[in-house]
Amino acid sequence: QINEAEVVLFSVPSYACQRRTTLDNHNVTLTDALSLLAENAELSDEDGRGVAFRRAAAVLKALPAPVTAMSQLTGLPCLGDHSLRVIKDILENEASDEVESTKQSDRFKALKVLTGIFGVGSKTADRWIRDGIHNLHQLQESGATLNRAQQAGLEHYDDLNQQVTKAEADAITEIVQEAVVSVLPGAQVVLTGGFRRGKQTGHDVDFLITHPEEGREVGLMPKVVFWLESQGFLLYQKTTRNSYLEVKDGPGRPSSNMDRFERCLSIFKLAKKEERGIKVAVNTVKTRDSVRDHTQSETDQNPQSHSYERHELTNPPAHRRWRAVRVDLVVSPISQFAFALLGWTGSKLFERELRRWAGHEKAMSLSSHALYDNKQSRYLRAASEEEIFAHLGLEYIPPSERNA
């Protein structure tokens, strides 16, 4: 029994970017419950509700000890009535009816399965559900048209829904480094996303690529992709100019080098651990596959569409010597590197909160390209993440403490 007088009161600042959030979460049961409701809201196109649950979960992640009584939460920010009700239910009954029934609902289960396909978002999944498609089997039987990304996503469904380990991320880092340095000596590769925050697993592997000399990074992405493709490392790739970032760049005309931001969404073919233990083994697998891929591409206009079948025929799943892994590559000019690094390290909520802080508290617009000061009507330069935090009037938070 806890004596009310001994109850620890918590206090945290209201923006996630003002807090240090490590991976040491003392309230996993509560944050898992709130995250599930956030996910459900996001999948149902209720972004506002989603963010509210994400913010509530993030506050609990920042607490130094487990919550044991509702009275401890007095005065904490971002905990709305709905989140408080869920927390209360769990503290009192060990579970929340709302969370449990959401988890069990056919709609939520179908949304999870369908959006688990790479290239399928909540809108597509919702349309399919309205057409009576609730699982992969029904999708395949339906004759629904899939784009190239979705086809690849379906082919590699199991692999892509299995978490990527840090060891796998490190193996892919070596490959990407080799590719980048081969096509542009002196170029640099940084692992970003969850792995940079110290996570041991992730849903993908994120990289940021730059060159210390401004302008040298131009045209780098197609060369890197060509190198990776010719070595047989890519099961799928789509390179895009990042329009999301161009639109969000805020006031002022984006300078010409902003158009250079390129992103490659890919699916890597990673040799299994036994095969890549020693460099020779990796090369053996690589050579075997690239020879095969090369032969194929000479006779086939679209090698990707047949690769699964081909591999399944030669290597049944259980004996496959490789697995599919989602990899994101982003190229940034060095002048924007600090912003890109900060923007691609996450977490997603931390990023959102940084932008909200910049806009609401500082009258600034922050993107992965730049920081614009609306009062001074000018861009603020930064060569490091530390400088960006300083411009924003925030204490520097290292990547390992951005796990909001």
Ligand code: DCP
């Ligand atoms: N990001 C963002 N907004 C987007 C896409 C990405 O702010 N629309 C940033 C924040 C993310 C980072 O890029 O943390 C990488 O995106 P991921 O979806 O890969 O997120 P994580 O790497 O944090 O998670 P996971 O470990 O599941 O890969």
Ligand code: MG
């Ligand atoms: Mg990631």
